[in-house]
Amino acid sequence: MDSTQHNGQLNDSWRNREADTYSGVQDFSWTVFLAVLMGILIVSTVLGNALVMLAFVVDSSLRTQNNYFLLNLAISDFLVGAFCIPLYVPYVLTGRWSFGKNVCKLWLVLDYLLCTSSVFNIVLISYDRFISVTRAVSYRAQQTNSRHAVLKMSMVWILAFLLYGPAIITWEYIAGRSIIQEGQCFAEFFYNWYFLITASTLEFFTPFISVTYFNVSIYLNIQRRTKARLDLMHEAQSQTTTEDIKVATQQARSSSLKCWKLHQKMTRIGGSDRQKSLKLTESEMIEKAQGVKRTSLNGSTLAVTGRSRCTRRSLNESVSTPSLEKKMRMVSQGISQRFRLSRDKKVAKSLAVIVCIFGLCWAPYTLLMIIRAACRGQCVPHYWYEASFWLLWVNSAVNPILYPLCHNSFKRAFRKILCPQKLKIKPNSKFHPCWK
Structure with a gap:
């Protein structure tokens, strides 16, 4: 009886070790899979937006007022891939923030700043297209005035910083305490429903409605x-x-x-x-x-x-x-x-x-963030919130892909960078004027 009980205990302990080993292998495989996906996202975001910025250096015909707004968007998306995502990857894989509180605040300020500026740049691009279609004469008269373009680009970054930056830096001093524990990194207003609903209205709902209005107006103007x-x-x-x-x-x-x-x-x-x-x-x-x-x-x-x-x-x-x-x-x-x-x-x-x-990249995160703050994280599973958070960065990787698909000028500039041999056409060729 004692030997049978002993053998049963040995079998149970063996099964437990086998289950722990299988769970460890599964967790390791999932970690490697996530690391590969994050690496692909970082590379595609950095290279895609770097290609857009390089196109402005190579092709002088792209240096127009409306394309400068696309350059502003590419800069913010490039910094997302070069700074924000790489610092967050170890935090996701290990579950612990290892860079200290000061770096955490710097990362939070830049992350919120860059994502918000990306949204505001999309609004600015839509507004610029709206003016170019509905008020073509006055718009062409302002093309030579680069001061207005620089002013608009600067206002995007200033407004994006004022929306979240001061709150991230001073919230714990105004509240008198910090809710962030050691090894964690998130904003102090993470569970403040009133602040999040106000910020989300300015960051997502108002821009989305504005961009939709601009594009519907452009479509109706073209139809008319x-x-x-x-x-x-x-x-x-x-x-x-x-x-x-x-x-x-x-x-x-x-x-x-x-x-x-x-x-x-x-x-x-x-x-x-x-x-x-x-x-x-x-x-x-x-x-x-x-x-x-x-x-x-x-x-x-x-x-x-x-x-x-x-x-x-x-x-x-x-x-x-x-x-x-x-x-x-x-x-x-x-x-x-x-x-x-x-x-x-x-x-x-x-x-x-x-x-x-x-809309597809920002709507899930905005809605889940508001719901999570209202119920203090009890009604939204963490993995859903994490997936919606990564969608914001996917938008930064997708934006440079949209440019060559929708703009012939970017297609020509990208071909000039990636395939310079194909553009070496003889001067007496009948196709030569097409590339000028």
């Missing part, structure tokens, strides 16, 4: 301009057709009158010859009759030739009428307007993609 352009083309086409019919009728009448006079003249010539032939002898009358036939035939030929010449002259005159100039002007205006509308449609599509991804 397209309809107006089609109506104008139909109206101008109908007016041009009516004018052409009037001009052609008048020219046909004048040419018919000229040809009729010519025909009458030739007929009179033929008739006088026939009267003279009555006084001649029969042989002379036959000869004269043959001459009259030739004359009449030549006269008809001349009449027909006269008609064809009159017709050609009338067509040449109709071609040189002012209606042709009007048509050419309409065609030129239509081509330029179609080009602008096509460009605006591409802008609207690119912004719609950026806004949708922005």
Whole structure:
């Protein structure tokens, strides 16, 4: 009995050690998997946004006011991948913050600053596109004024810092105590529902509504301009057709009158010859009759030739009428307007993609953060909150991918950086102007 009980205890202890070993192997595999994913996210975020910044150095055509706002966004996303994510990876894998309290505060200030500036930059980009479409004339007049662009870019960083920075730095001094224990790193207002709902309104809800409004306005403006352009083309086409019919009728009448006079003249010539032939002898009358036939035939030929010449002259005159100039002007205006509308449609599509991804990445974190603060972390599992937190950084990695997909200028600049040999085209090649 004692030996059986002893063997049972040995079997239980062996099973426990086996379970602990299996659990340890599983935890190690999961840790390695997470580390690989985080490494891929860091590399893609840093390289993608570094490529955007390098494009501004290589391609001078990108240095426009609206593209400077994209550069501002790329800088904030680059710093997220270069500083914020690498410091957080050991914290996630080990569950302990090992860099001290001061570094923790610095990391929190930069993390909130960079993520918020990324949001505000998206709002600024959408607003800039909205002005360029709805107020094209005044927008083009401001393109040469770089001071306004620099001022807007600076305001993005100042507002992003004021939203969270002072609270992170001074919260524990105002509250009189710190709720952060040793080995932890999070903001002091982590469970303050009132502050989080206010900050979330300024950081997510207001920007999201603003960006949606700008893009819907751009889309409606493009639809209205397209309809107006089609109506104008139909109206101008109908007016041009009516004018052409009037001009052609008048020219046909004048040419018919000229040809009729010519025909009458030739007929009179033929008739006088026939009267003279009555006084001649029969042989002379036959000869004269043959001459009259030739004359009449030549006269008809001349009449027909006269008609064809009159017709050609009338067509040449109709071609040189002012209606042709009007048509050419309409065609030129239509081509330029179609080009602008096509460009605006591409802008609207690119912004719609950026806004949708922005909403998908930020909405889960914002909602879960508010719910977690309201119930003090008791109603939201930690892994859901952690997953929504990582979505914020995924947005920083996705943003540089959207640029080459939605902007031809960035496609050209990226090809110049990544594939410089493909752009070395001979000067006499017929495709050479396409790359200028």
